[in-house]
Amino acid sequence: MKAVYLDNAATTPMLLEVVEVMQQSMLSNFGNPSSVHQFGRKARAAIETARKKIAKHFNVSAREIFFTAGGTEADNLILYNAVLNLGVKRIVTSRIEHYAVLRTVEYLQKTYNIDVDYVNVNEQGVIQLDDLEVVLKSTSEKTLVSLMYVNNEIGNLLPIQNVAVLCKKHDAYFHSDTVQVIGRYQLDLQKTPIDFIVASGHKFHGPKGIGFAYVRKGISIRPILHGGGQENGVRSSTENVHAILGMEKALEISYKKLDEDREHIVAIKSYFIQQLKTNFKDVQFNGESDNLEKSSYTILNVRFQLKDKMLLFNLDLVGIAVSGGSACQSGASKGSHVLMSFLKEEDVTKTSIRFSFSKLTTLKEVDFTVSKLKEFILR
Structure with a gap:
């Protein structure tokens, strides 16, 4: 059976070069980075070299990068710190954020009685900047804005520079879940004043279970995991040396061939859109995912004019891996909270599929x- 993997927004296949780096580290770099002997010092040196290389991609210092187990932990670390350490009394976010943000914000609201405002989105799932400014003007409470750069389900691009400027203007912290951005877009954090970003290695052909948080210099941060005080006291737990080195290698490869890979994936996405329009006259695209200027070049969210709960299953049976929404909902069949936030009720009930691409x-x-879509839909 032919295998076709079109769920790269969920995770990406690891590159052979990444596997080789990790394998070599496992064989020869087994020391605990906190140990003072030569094996520990070797592991520590490898981690710090990787940290410096990662920081360089974003034009920041190595001291601003903290390794975590992935994007979800990094989001939690930042949001908890905003409320418990930085004096934030209000969080401004949207209904289309990843659950790593939404559910953490809901918990913080319930537990610590903070105020939460949700910015409006239009019928295309686009964050309304006018509404964001109105919300930011409405109170003098210390505020954190949390809006993702690329939506993981519909691919909409946030006008990140405009949001950063608005937050700076109104003295608000700005956190952006950039999991779908890292390794796919250049991000100079000296030119774009975001206070916090996050990354997850498996989204750009690296290993799972590793990521990082960026925290702008001068912002105090405290741990949510207590123990040995690793990561400069911010994240206790023995560092995952092999995964850190694998993630750094994956990031290096991603940015080294960024333009070449983007050109390839844009051609793939453009061709797919054209083929869908040609073969399915009433096909629709959720959000702005069919707009190559306003959406990620790796994500296409397609709505077919039928209600077929078996379509994803049937595609899987013939070897095609796709998703109905975020893969981080533990297989729940409640539907996409992102699509529910802006589509009409009738459109939400129709079959939507997220196709997501990589350089492979x-x-x-x-x-x-x-x-295969023609076989299942036009039969």
Whole structure:
């Protein structure tokens, strides 16, 4: 059976070069980075070299990068610190954020009685900047804005520079879940004044279970995991040396071939859109995912004019891996909270599929997928 993987927003296949770096580290770099002997010092040196290399990609200092187990932990670390350490009394976010943000914000609101405001989105799921400014003007309470740069389900791009400027203007902290951005877009954090970003290695062909948080210099941060005081006291737990080195290698490869890979993926996405429009006259695209200027080049969210709960399952049976929404909902069948936030009720009930691409995706895989979609939908 032919295998076609079009769920790269959920996770990406690890590159051979990454596996080789990790394997070599496992064989020769086994020391505990907190140990003072030569094996520990070697592991510590490897981690700090990786930290410096990662920081350089974003034009920040190594001291501003903290390794975590992934994007979810990094989001939690930042949001908890905002409330418990930085004096934030209000969080401004949206209904289309990843659950790593939404559910953490809900918990903080319930537990610490903070105020939460949700910025409006339009019928395309676009964050309304006018509404954001109104919300920011409405109170003098210390505020954190948390809005993701690329939406993980519909691919909409946040006008990140505009939001950063608004937050700075109104003296608000700005946190952005950038999990779908790192390794796919250049981000100079000296030019774009974001206070906090997060990353997860498995989104850019690195290993799972590793990520990092960026915290702008001068902002105090305290641990939510207590223990040995690793990561400069911010994140206790023995560092995952091999995964850190694998993530750094994956990031290096991503940015080294960024333009070449983006050109390839844009061609894939453009061709897929054209094929869908040609073969399915009433096909719709959720959010702005069919707009190559306003959405991520790796994500396409498609709505077919039918209600077929078996379509994803049938695609899987013929070897095509796609998603109905975020893969981080533990297989729940409640539907996409993102689509529910802006689509009409009738459209929410129709079958939507998220296709997401990587540099490994081919035009032949697109053709095969379209042919199977025709079999299942036009039969």
